[in-house]
Amino acid sequence: MTYSLPIETDRLTLRRYVETDYDDLLKLQSNPEVTRFLLYDPKTPDEVTESLAGRMADVPMDGPDQALTLAVILRATGQHLGEVTLFVENFAHQGGELGFVFHPESHGHGYAAEASRELLRLGFEELEMHRIIGRLDATNDASAKLLERLGMRQEARFVRNEFLKGQWTDEAVFAMLQDEWNERL
Secondary structure (H helix, E strand, O other): OOOOEEEOOOOOOEEOHHHHHHHHHHHHHHHHHHOOOOOOOOOOOHHHHHHHHHHHHOOOOOOEEEOEEEEEOOOOOEEEEEEEEEEEHHHHOOOOEEEEEEOOOHHOOOOOHHHHHHHHHHHHOOOOEEEEEEEHHHHHOHHHHHHOEEEEEEEEEEEEEEEEEEEEEEEEEEEHHHHHHHOOO
């Protein structure tokens, strides 16, 4: 499947990572406030080097277990705000998963919504996904509100289904279907 990069919005550029993004990615992935709700703990510099290499790879998005992670850059300043990811969640059933991680200082400006909306567009319109979900720690209210603002609906809450960072956590699952996306236009 083909898709077009970079993606430009009024305020943002969504593009592949490049080697010079290392410091920004280190700042993001090593911050305990950022990783609080993520599946990983703050990363070491070596782990970030490995993470960056994976983000720079060309991903065709034409098979199971693939993920496209894009750096989100503020066009006016070139500042790295965070990243958005579209996963091939269920290839056989044309399913995707949306993820987003942003620097704390970029919260509250609508950047995550603007970037995530573009990834939903990419998934539904260019990659022809049938369904895209968003999974998160059920206590992550800010991310849940973002998914709702994007038009996704909560479909499930799995009680104490994941053991993360030393405790059992609840998981909330939000979703949108391609025809629901099309109705929003």
